[in-house]
Amino acid sequence: MMSLSSDTSREESVNGSVVKIVMLGQAGCGKTSIVMRYIEDTFTPNTCTTIGAAFFLKTALINNKPINIRLWDTSGQERFQSLIPLYYRYAAAALLVFDPSDTLSLSKLKYWQNELENNCEQLPLIVIVANKIDLDFSIEQKSILLKVQNYAKQSQIPFFQTSAKTGESIQNLFRSVLEKVVEEQKIKTYQEKTEWDESFVTNKNSTHSNKWCC
Ligand SMILES: Nc1nc2c(ncn2[C@@H]2O[C@H](COP(=O)(O)OP(=O)(O)O)[C@@H](O)[C@H]2O)c(=O)[nH]1
Numbered sequence: 001m002m003s004l005s006s007d008t009s010r011e012e013s014v015n016g017s018v019v020k021i022v023m024l025g026q027a028g029c030g031k032t033s034i035v036m037r038y039i040e041d042t043f044t045p046n047t048c049t050t051i052g053a054a055f056f057l058k059t060a061l062i063n064n065k066p067i068n069i070r071l072w073d074t075s076g077q078e079r080f081q082s083l084i085p086l087y088y089r090y091a092a093a094a095l096l097v098f099d100p101s102d103t104l105s106l107s108k109l110k111y112w113q114n115e116l117e118n119n120c121e122q123l124p125l126i127v128i129v130a131n132k133i134d135l136d137f138s139i140e141q142k143s144i145l146l147k148v149q150n151y152a153k154q155s156q157i158p159f160f161q162t163s164a165k166t167g168e169s170i171q172n173l174f175r176s177v178l179e180k181v182v183e184e185q186k187i188k189t190y191q192e193k194t195e196w197d198e199s200f201v202t203n204k205n206s207t208h209s210n211k212w213c214c
Pocket residue numbers: 025026027028029030031032033034044045046047048049050076131132133134135162163164165166
């Protein structure tokens with residue numbers, strides 16, 4: 001049984017394997033908040049909108065072996081969508097986040113699944129994340145949640161219910177994703193990661209930096 005040690009660090013381990021994880025979903029569903037809860041164990045009620053994408057590093061131990069997580073938090077805003085293939089390219093896992101209280105975020109789930117299926121040479125592990133479960137959902141919102149849960153089950157897509165606000169299931173989400181990624185051998189060695197970096201270098205002359213943040 002694999003276990004993720006709580007001994008994590010924001011420094012990359014030279015000996016470690018590399019896992020690229022991308023956060024996808026409608027603006028406002030809580031992607032940045034999930035990342036901040038995971039990386040820093042903090043929650044900000046009034047976040048600012050992610051511009052383009054933000055990049056985070058974290059090293060976790062699985063079976064006492066360091067795994068360098070390269071976490072890309074994308075913006076759900078329409079105007080940045082054409083850039084998103086850069087962020088899911090070579091990803092080992094894609095977390096499709098939605099907010100059950102926002103119907104628009106629900107419609108984006110299918111969009112992102114199709115996008116990944118149509119454009120990835122090697123399909124990342126797709127995971128659906130229902131965030132903001134601390135909210136008092138209406139009957140209709142609960143039924144949406146149930147429908148997505150059933151859809152995920154039928155499609156054999158791992159499904160998690162999280163709250164970045166309370167921290168519920170955030171560690172569990174990333175631990176499970178890492179375990180599955182290792183199990184499915186989607187990890188890369190440190191050396192192989194240069195392949196990903198090159199995909200960003202080719203865009204270095206664009207007007208945008210590859211490390212936008214709000
Ligand atoms: N109640 C609640 N609010 C959340 C949660 N996660 C994020 N939010 C709030 O939802 C808003 C949008 O969050 P943000 O992380 O910026 O969403 P993003 O656009 O997907 O990155 C912010 O006001 C957050 O404080 C959650 O789990 N519960």
